Amino acid sequence: xxxxxxxxxxxxxxxxxxxxxxxxxxxxxxxxxxxxxxxxxxxxxxxxxxxxxxxxxxxxxxxxxxxxxxxxxxxxxxxxxxxxxxxxxxxxxxxxxxxxxxxxxxxxxxxxxxxxxxxxxxxxxxxxxxxxxxxxxxxxxxxxxxxxxxxxxxxxxxxxxxxxxxxxxxxxxxxxxxxxxxxxxxxxxxxxxxxxx
Numbered sequence: 493x494x495x496x497x498x499x500x501x502x503x504x505x506x507x508x509x510x511x512x513x514x515x516x517x518x519x520x521x522x523x524x525x526x527x528x529x530x531x532x533x534x535x536x537x538x539x540x541x542x543x544x545x546x547x548x549x550x551x552x553x554x555x556x557x558x559x560x561x562x563x564x565x566x567x568x569x570x571x572x573x574x575x576x577x578x579x580x581x582x583x584x585x586x587x588x589x590x591x592x593x594x595x596x597x598x599x600x601x602x603x604x605x606x607x608x609x610x611x612x613x614x615x616x617x618x619x620x621x622x623x624x625x626x627x628x629x630x631x632x633x634x635x636x637x638x639x640x641x642x643x644x645x646x647x648x649x650x651x652x653x654x655x656x657x658x659x660x661x662x663x664x665x666x667x668x669x670x671x672x673x674x675x676x677x678x679x680x681x682x683x684x685x686x687x688x689x
Contacts, residue, residue, distance in 0.1 A: 510590025514548045518587045519684075520612055523596045524605060524659060525622030526651045527637055528629035530668035530676075534622055535596035537673045538680055542592060545681075550586050552579055552595040567648050573604060580608035587612055600656040619662040620680065626651050628669055 511517050521538070523531045535551050542549045558565065562578055565571040576599050586593040599605050609617040629651065630638040641649035648654040659665075664683045666676045 507588050507590055514590045516547050518590045519592050519616050519618055520583045520587050521594045521618045523620045523622050524599045526629045526656055528632040529622040529624035531596040531622045533673055534676055535594045537677050539594055541677050547592055549592045552583055554597045576604040580611055584611045598650050600650045602657045619659055621659040621662045621665040622668055623665050624668045
């Protein structure tokens with residue numbers, strides 16, 4: 493999708509130069525999972541850990557994005573698709589700035605996650621499956637959304653009345669039932685920096 497009668501401009505500063513300044517590679521860490529699986533908690537804890545390590549990061553979170561850039565979108569299938577498209581393009585901009593972008597989104601469709609993956613070079617999109625059974629997510633229900641969905645107040649709710657395509661070939665899976673937040677973050681750090689930093 494491109495706007496007509498526009499001409500893109502290219503910065504004289506490359507991503508590689510920005511990465512050199514930052515002293516780390518840029519990446520998009522895409523955390524997917526059901527509502528209540530712990531995506532946002534994991535994203536912000538990972539951001540804190542990376543910040544302590546001297547990395548330049550930014551978190552894109554589903555609820556936050558829908559307060560502004562995606563605030564005009566509903567939850568129809570078409571709007572969800574557009575939500576992920578906008579988030580993907582935003583993540584790409586931060587990535588080109590040399591940052592480690594951490595995106596926490598249900599992003600229920602494999603096709604949409606793969607579309608974001610295709611925006612950056614191979615290896616720079618890291619799909620993290622925040623694995624948690626539906627029944628546990630519903631027990632947690634931190635925002636009361638499952639309860640509202642069960643009462644019919646929320647339509648097209650992922651995991652109940654709308655499908656969720658769990659990743660099969662993701663880069664790393666984090667089981668948020670078996671691992672606490674600290675252990676989950678350390679698993680991700682070991683994956684991101686296998687030889688240390």
